[in-house]
Amino acid sequence: MLAALVDRYGPPEVLVIREVPAPEPGPEQVLVQIHASVVTPSDVAFRNGELWIARLFSGPFKPRLPILGDAFAGTVVRVGAGVTRFAVGDRVAGSTGPELGAHAQFAAVDQHGAIVKLPEAAAFGAAAGVCDGGLTALPFLRDHGRVEPGQHVLINGASGSIGSTAVQLARAMGAVVTGVTSTGNLALVRSLGADRVIDYTAEDFTAADAAYDVIFDTVGKSSFARCHHALKPDGIYLSPTPILSTSMLRKTGRRARFAATGLRKPADKAADLIRLFDWVRTGKLRIVVEGEYRLADIAAAHARVESGHKVGAIVVNMSVTSMEP
Template sequence: MDEVEIPTPSDDEVLVRVRARSVNAGDWHLMRGTPFLVRLVYGGYRNPKFPVLGVDIAGHVDAVGKNVAGLKPGDEVVADLSENGFGAFAEYVCVPETIIVTKPAGVSFEAAAAAPTAGVAALQALRDSGQLQAGERVLINGASGGVGTFAVQIAKFLGATVTAVCSTGKMEIVRSIGADHVIDYTQEDFTESANQYDLILDAAGSHSMREYARVLHPTGRYVFVGGPTRRFVTALLAGPVLSVLGRKRFQTFMLKPDRDDLAFVIELLDAGDVEPVIDRRFGLPEVPEAIRYLEAGRATGKVVVT
């Protein structure tokens, strides 16, 4: 923890007093500089590129730049800072007006802060990469994590039949957010099942590409969202080859921060169609503990810092 000057917004920025922010896997990858590719692309080769980490924020506008017309002090807002210098793990941050979404009064700061990365990733992975259609069968591997809990609910909203894969202790939570079928991976290997799926959303990376292919419909799609680095590399390199060799499609998902998509997810929260699962809440001085907790893989849903 350090005391720093409150930043001053530029002409096209607003100063946000952050009321809540959530922790993502990207935060500890940037903090540790692992895998090494993170250093080259995002984090800085020898030293951290961004002095304050964190990307998901919800708070209220404290001051506005002279060119800002659509916001005023006191407005409650949500934003993803991943392409705008990070900085969520602070009390104040300057944010371009162009990436901000207004927070509805009926959505809490904590719920809103859980949505920018995990919620938008789930939406884009299902709708865009996975091309999910109403009536299709989707399997979500890693359904109890941050992206997974959003994906279960968004897939149901899109009209799919959802099979969720998680551990024993998290089955009831996953059922409570709408999963039609829940598989305990400690008791059953879904890749050995006779069931087939139109879409597999993989947020765990627990099986090989060949194993996933066994339970894909002949024209099914597989989307890798998260998991061990070696699984990511395999999906990135082997996916296009497997897609060319057959009718099944294998993709590696990369989040594209999008204001309209964030606004859509926030609308789902406001309507009650999606409710973020928040595992634990930490105070701002406890950010190191919050990151360690997420990195250990114990979290169900999101970890929020207030």
């Protein structure tokens, strides 16, 4: 199979497309032919090696896992002898988890892992996008933010993968939602259901006074210290990028939380995927996809993600024909 490999840290050009053996599914595994995956800021961090925290996971001197990528959507092409939940031909989507490996044409996935059947009409690109932003936005807002109807929720980075999903989920949870983005993305964030939008190039949302129950900085551009006056007295600051521990940051009843959603139990992710795809099916959740790249152009996809300004998900199309010029 073809895969994008990274065997040393560096710029997008270190990625090479190479033929490697396809994985052999074990008795409890399905072999998925991947049609679409996404490139995320985590893939960029594991490829450029610039963050020490990323190297803690992916290897101090060279990448431990040469094939990056987590979210996938595709078709089951083989099943192990003990597989009962899936059959050849099923359209599926999911997350390969910490072992990555989704930037390839095939992946072996545990039948009890983070994998679900896709609704009939779901497109593979958007489905992979659900497994990216959805699997982070949902646990943050539901489990850590415990968002309730009528609460005021601010989403910073509202045009990104996590942010564009979070705006819609917070709204579906009954919150009054403020989305923060730059001028060019204001209309998009409004169209996702934000009650109010803030252009960060013109206004500093952290200057608000006790306005929000939840501030979810999906892109880690602020800090709890800067945001705590903008939180209500028992408000919570959420960040998917590492912050100091909650106890160190606890201030006057306001709290801060970081969580590594990628490390959640696969079964919990699968249960969330069923919910997320149901919301997609019923039109409550729209996955924003900025563009689709061929596997041959994955370096360009990385460069776009590395810019820090992608809108929604950047999809990579893994089909064989995508290698043709």
